[in-house]
Amino acid sequence: MSNKIKKIIDRQGFVLADGATGTNLFNMGLMAGDAPEMWNVEHPDRITKLYQGAIDAGSDLFLTNSFGGNASRLKLHNAQSRARELSRISAEIGREVADKCNRDIVVAGSIGPTGEIMGEVGTLTHEVAVEIFEEQAHGLLEGGADVLWIETFSAPEEYAAASEAMENVGADWCGTMSFDTAGRTMMGMTSADMAKMVTGMDYAPFAFGANCGVGASDLLRTVLGFSEAGADRPIIAKGNAGIPKYVDGHIHYDGTPHVMAEYALLARNAGATIIGGCCGTMPEHLAAMREALVSTPKGEKPSLDMITATMGAFSSDNDGTGDTPVKQPRRNRRRAH
Amino acid sequence: MSEEQDDIILSELSDDELVPQIHDDLYDGMKEEIEESVHILLDRGWMPYDILTKALVEGMRIVGIDFRDGILFVPEVLLAANAMKGGMTILKPLLAETGAPRLGNMVIGTVKGDIHDIGKNLVTMMMEGAGFEVKDLGINNPVENYLDELEAGEYDILGMSALLTTTMPYMKVVIDTMVEKGMRDDYVVLVGGAPLNEEFGKAIGADAYCRDAAVAVETAKEFMATKHNQLSA
Numbered sequence: 316m317s318n319k320i321k322k323i324i325d326r327q328g329f330v331l332a333d334g335a336t337g338t339n340l341f342n343m344g345l346m347a348g349d350a351p352e353m354w355n356v357e358h359p360d361r362i363t364k365l366y367q368g369a370i371d372a373g374s375d376l377f378l379t380n381s382f383g384g385n386a387s388r389l390k391l392h393n394a395q396s397r398a399r400e401l402s403r404i405s406a407e408i409g410r411e412v413a414d415k416c417n418r419d420i421v422v423a424g425s426i427g428p429t430g431e432i433m434g435e436v437g438t439l440t441h442e443v444a445v446e447i448f449e450e451q452a453h454g455l456l457e458g459g460a461d462v463l464w465i466e467t468f469s470a471p472e473e474y475a476a477a478s479e480a481m482e483n484v485g486a487d488w489c490g491t492m493s494f495d496t497a498g499r500t501m502m503g504m505t506s507a508d509m510a511k512m513v514t515g516m517d518y519a520p521f522a523f524g525a526n527c528g529v530g531a532s533d534l535l536r537t538v539l540g541f542s543e544a545g546a547d548r549p550i551i552a553k554g555n556a557g558i559p560k561y562v563d564g565h566i567h568y569d570g571t572p573h574v575m576a577e578y579a580l581l582a583r584n585a586g587a588t589i590i591g592g593c594c595g596t597m598p599e600h601l602a603a604m605r606e607a608l609v610s611t612p613k614g615e616k617p618s619l620d621m622i623t624a625t626m627g628a629f630s631s632d633n634d635g636t637g638d639t640p641v642k643q644p645r646r647n648r649r650r651a652h
Numbered sequence: 653m654s655e656e657q658d659d660i661i662l663s664e665l666s667d668d669e670l671v672p673q674i675h676d677d678l679y680d681g682m683k684e685e686i687e688e689s690v691h692i693l694l695d696r697g698w699m700p701y702d703i704l705t706k707a708l709v710e711g712m713r714i715v716g717i718d719f720r721d722g723i724l725f726v727p728e729v730l731l732a733a734n735a736m737k738g739g740m741t742i743l744k745p746l747l748a749e750t751g752a753p754r755l756g757n758m759v760i761g762t763v764k765g766d767i768h769d770i771g772k773n774l775v776t777m778m779m780e781g782a783g784f785e786v787k788d789l790g791i792n793n794p795v796e797n798y799l800d801e802l803e804a805g806e807y808d809i810l811g812m813s814a815l816l817t818t819t820m821p822y823m824k825v826v827i828d829t830m831v832e833k834g835m836r837d838d839y840v841v842l843v844g845g846a847p848l849n850e851e852f853g854k855a856i857g858a859d860a861y862c863r864d865a866a867v868a869v870e871t872a873k874e875f876m877a878t879k880h881n882q883l884s885a
Contacts, residue, residue, distance in 0.1 A: 337818075341818050346765070347764075347765025347766065347816060347818040347819045348766065348767060348792050348819070388767075391791065391792075392767075430768070430769070430770060432726075432730065432770070432773075434727055434730075435727075435731060436730045436731055436734045437730075495846065496722070496725065496726075499722070499725065501725070501726050501770070502725055502726050502727055503725025503726065503728075568817075594817070631722060635722070
């Protein structure tokens with residue numbers, strides 16, 4: 316694990332990560348459909364402001380503005396040749412902001428999924444995926460990222476390809492998946508499956524966890540799932556600030572700073588060490604989360620009922636882990652999935 | 653996988669056994685077996701439309717139910733849709749020749765500003781898997797793209813997808829423009845995407861919000877059945 320992260324955990328027992336990138340940038344005028352990564356060169360002042368906002372709110376770590384900065388996603392904007400450059404600059408801006416701060420700040424180079432489907436009927440091969448991630452990883456490291464951070468993945472194949480790329484560049488890395496489908500990732504992976512996958516990796520991440528997904532309740536259930544599967548490394552929780560609601564022609568996340576503070580405490584009690592927000596999480600949420608984490612001692616692991624009582628209902632009855640009977644597939648199947 | 657089940661010889665099954673076997677093979681995403689079974693039924697004199705509806709569409713309906721219920725996930729559904737496609741490739745020219753009724757035609761695309769297309773691609777695959785014709789407009793579509801395509805072809809359904817909370821309100825722009833042009837009632841408008849919900853679908857004037865690809869297929873089928881009933885009434 317990065318020494319910086321270890322030092323922060325030893326000192327305060329948790330790492331406060333950052334909040335939303337997209338929501339913050341849209342508030343600064345990013346137009347829907349535009350690639351946020353272009354702002355690294357077009358509006359570096361706004362990216363500085365994004366990072367600074369998290370630091371000023373008390374974050375110990377922030378993710379770079381490079382989530383869609385891989386060749387596969389940039390291709391949609393005809394900028395596939397700029398993956399390394401745009402990623403590098405996102406980290407350079409981050410390095411500069413972090414180094415100006417008088418406490419330890421971790422610059423985590425964000426790597427999002429390719430958006431392509433891998434596996435038997437997919438369009439993306441393992442080799443090409445590794446190449447795509449490696450190119451972006453080089454850029455982020457050149458720009459001065461302390462660690463690399465894979466996020467919002469749903470396919471184990473893609474997570475494995477990213478791991479291989481991390482090994483090829485020798486990066487210290489962590490990675491989260493998004494559990495948004497009946498408590499699993501879109502590709503059907505459960506929290507327990509992920510914990511097992513991570514432990515068994517040749518070039519394993521120093522921390523793993525969940526980001527985005529449905530609401531804070533589901534994300535906390537996933538974190539509990541990691542703990543119960545015997546996670547042997549720090550768990551990351553990066554949940555959305557509530558659930559988006561459509562009010563008078565615009566979108567509003569219903570998670571208040573108070574709700575996110577409750578979420579942060581529950582996440583730590585559930586076993587998470589690196590805690591932040593995702594979509595809808597603004598600096599005021601982060602400040603409330605920090606305040607709560609600092610002023611409240613770590614408590615008992617919450618039960619599922621305690622989570623729903625505080626944060627609201629889950630999106631599905633079960634998440635495919637534990638003893639909950641999962642409905643049986645059909646008869647006469649010729650191959651086991 | 654047991655030895656016994658590997659030994660199934662499709663051509664030796666009676667029609668009553670073969671149809672459920674097709675359902676199972678679709679469920680397991682076995683493309684070659686599906687193609688073989690479609691040929692067997694054609695050789696036995698089945699009408700292409702009956703093979704489509706009783707064997708393939710019914711099989712995909714079962715896949716859709718288990719996808720909706722969180723028993724199957726995207727990788728299995730993609731395999732099933734791929735197997736279905738194998739069968740459809742054989743049936744498509746024959747369906748046209750025999751003048752079989754069409755299940756429905758759809759235009760689909762993610763709305764302006766939205767470049768996230770996995771959900772939309774899944775709906776396209778599932779809709780095609782269910783026997784619908786789908787014209788995929790891709791990502792980032794302004795209102796003209798949808799309207800021009802609807803006017804250019806014979807369509808029944810418009811599907812719009814958005815993953816971002818910042819882009820989903822654009823769906824209302826498209827629907828409002830359809831109303832202005834007096835073409836709203838000619839189409840069933842279905843909307844979907846992670847941040848949406850039923851309330852949002854109603855608020856913007858869509859016919860239905862579809863939680864996932866399986867629900868999209870079921871909803872489209874219901875609307876098409878209502879439409880056929882109205883036409884024959």
